[in-house]
Each structure stands twice: as C-alpha cells, then as structure tokens.
Amino acid sequence: MYHSSMxxxxxxxxxxxxxxxxxxxxxxxxxxxxxxxxxxxxxxxxLGCGTGRLLVPLAQAGYKVVGLDRSAAMLARAKARLATAGLSNRVTLIQADITDFHLDQSFGLALSALNTFMHLTDQADQIAALTCVRRHLRPGGLLILDLPGPSEPFLIQPGLILSSQFQTAEGHRVLKLTESHYDRAQQMEEITTIYDETDAEGITRRTIVPLRLRYVFRYELELLLRLTGLRLEAIYGDYDLRPFDEEAPRLIAVSIPSPSPPTHGGR
Known part of the structure; x- marks a missing residue:
C-alpha cells in the first residue's frame, strides 16, 4: 500500500x-x-545551516555561531541536535531566507557549505544573498562558498536511478530514487527525488521532492562577488586546499569585503 506526499x-x-x-x-x-x-x-x-551538521563542531571549538535557514523542519532538528550536545547556549538559530536577512551583529566568518549557494537559481537572488552577507561581515571577515568543481555538471546521468538506501531510527527501510536533467544553456539541474519508506507492516509512504539547482562557474562567481562588494582572495579545488583546475572535485571560494563599495545595490 502506498501513501504519497508532495x-x-x-x-x-x-x-x-x-x-x-x-x-x-x-x-x-x-x-x-x-x-x-x-x-x-x-x-x-x-547560511543554510540545515540540521546543524557544522554548527556542532564549530560551537564545540568555542565559537559563537548563528545558523540561518528558511526550513522550520530543518531548524527543529538542528535545535534538538544542539540540545543533545549541550551547545544551545553557543548557537543562535534563525529562520530566514539567505537573500533577505537583517541581524544586529557582524561576523568574522560566513560560510555556505555543500552546494547551498546553488539553491539560488537566478542572478537577482545570488546578488541579494551576497549583498546581505557583505553587510554582515566585519572588515577583514571571510566568506567561504563551497560549490561543485567544473566537471560535475557534465557527469550528470539522465534517467531514474536508485541512488541510495538506508534505515530510519524506527527500522523503516528507505529507498531513494533520483532523476536528474541538466540544462547546459541555463546551467540548471532539475532533480526529482523519491523516498519510498516502508514500515514493519509493509506500508510504503512515498515522498516526492523536486529541486532546482543552478551551477556557478569560477569567473561568473568572481564577477558576482565583485558586484556585491566582495573580492575573491583564493580559490581551491578541494577541502585540503589543493589548486583549483579542470579536474578539481570542488570549487572552494574564499572572499573578503572589498574596500570599495558594491556596484550593485542588492535588495
């Protein structure tokens, strides 16, 4: 028996x-x-802290952290994770869109991990988000963006595939199926993810989640940063800070506020 959720x-x-x-x-x-x-x-x-995967180790290292996310469900899980770790007093969780937030503090470091920036699918949102971040960085502060390397979009395989399977805490079996299409002209990946979760009685609940992700390439990103008052300080090809080249698995961009004002006003 199936129950479906869209x-x-x-x-x-x-x-x-x-x-x-x-x-x-x-x-x-x-x-x-x-x-x-x-x-x-x-x-x-x-930016886009999700369930708090990075919030915990950063807070454990002694830093005060603010986690921003627009999903109430993700933030609820982050809150529970922080409480379990005894770190609730070191982390502030805020439900807001990364394109339009206003906080009464500045930061030494801002980060957007694991492709979060790709969820901004048009230039207006990209510019608005970077402008917001720039306003919240103190002089000399850093912004780190973690994006896919240059070859990844060309490795996307069309069609429906079984991408993973796992088990929930209740013992339910979950099959994850993914169908992707990459539009090279638009730099856009359309993803449909299907989670089939089967409980002990054999009832399967299907959850269907469509996502759109926009790929951003090196010089396009550098221009976006410049337009929003940021300057690319360094670019790396993986988490070990190896050089960025055509085979790099990641695009790790480190930028700092530019002394000159942004050339685009944002929102």
Whole structure:
C-alpha cells in the first residue's frame, strides 16, 4: 500500500526527515572551516545551516555561531541536535531566507557549505544573498562558498536511478530514487527525488521532492562577488586546499569585503 506526499512549501521541510540519514556523518569539510575560523575569529554565520551538521563542531571549538535557514523542519532538528550536545547556549538559530536577512551583529566568518549557494537559481537572488552577507561581515571577515568543481555538471546521468538506501531510527527501510536533467544553456539541474519508506507492516509512504539547482562557474562567481562588494582572495579545488583546475572535485571560494563599495545595490 502506498501513501504519497508532495511538497507544498519548502522542499527541505520534507527532506528534513531523511537529511541526516544521508548527510549527518559527513565531516570531510569540518577541518577547513575550523582552520579558517582560527584565522578570522568569530562569531560565525552559517547560511543554510540545515540540521546543524557544522554548527556542532564549530560551537564545540568555542565559537559563537548563528545558523540561518528558511526550513522550520530543518531548524527543529538542528535545535534538538544542539540540545543533545549541550551547545544551545553557543548557537543562535534563525529562520530566514539567505537573500533577505537583517541581524544586529557582524561576523568574522560566513560560510555556505555543500552546494547551498546553488539553491539560488537566478542572478537577482545570488546578488541579494551576497549583498546581505557583505553587510554582515566585519572588515577583514571571510566568506567561504563551497560549490561543485567544473566537471560535475557534465557527469550528470539522465534517467531514474536508485541512488541510495538506508534505515530510519524506527527500522523503516528507505529507498531513494533520483532523476536528474541538466540544462547546459541555463546551467540548471532539475532533480526529482523519491523516498519510498516502508514500515514493519509493509506500508510504503512515498515522498516526492523536486529541486532546482543552478551551477556557478569560477569567473561568473568572481564577477558576482565583485558586484556585491566582495573580492575573491583564493580559490581551491578541494577541502585540503589543493589548486583549483579542470579536474578539481570542488570549487572552494574564499572572499573578503572589498574596500570599495558594491556596484550593485542588492535588495
């Protein structure tokens, strides 16, 4: 028997149930952010903090952290994770869109991890988000954006595939199916993700989540930064800060506020 659920608002409200089962153990990028935090100092702002995967190690290292996300369900899980770790007093969670937020503090480090910036699918939103971040960075503060490397969009395989399977805390089996299409002209990936969760009685609940992601390439990003009063300081090809080249798995962009004002007003 099937029950189906389609997203009505933020797709991440539906993804929240499964997010940590897939991504909760990822830690390969944590040393990078801790190293840059030691250089820049806190406080730290995470854009699109999700369920708090990075909030916990940053707070455990002694930093005051603000986690920003628009999904109430993701933030609820982040709140629970921080409470379990005894870190609620070191982290402030705020429900807001990264294109339009106003905080009464400035930050030594802002970060956008694991392709979060790709959820901004038009230039207006990209510029608005970067402008917001620029306003909240103190002089000499750092912004780190973590994006896919230059070859990734050309490796996307069309068609429906079984991308992973896992088990929930209740013992339910979950099959994750993914169908992707990449429009090279628009730099846009259309993804339909299907989660089939089967309980002990054999009842399967299907959750369908459509997502759109916009790929951003190196010189396009550099121009966006310049338009919003930021300057690209360094670019790396992975979390170990190896050089960025055509085979690089990641595009790690580190930028700082430019002394000159932005050439685009944002929102």
């Amino acid at each position: 997203p009505e608002t933020d797709p991440y409200d539906l993804l929240a149930r499964y997010y940590d089962l897939e991504h909760g153990d990822i830690s390969v990028d944590v040393p990078l952010y801790l190293d840059f935090a030691r250089r820049s100092g806190g406080p730290i702002l995470e």
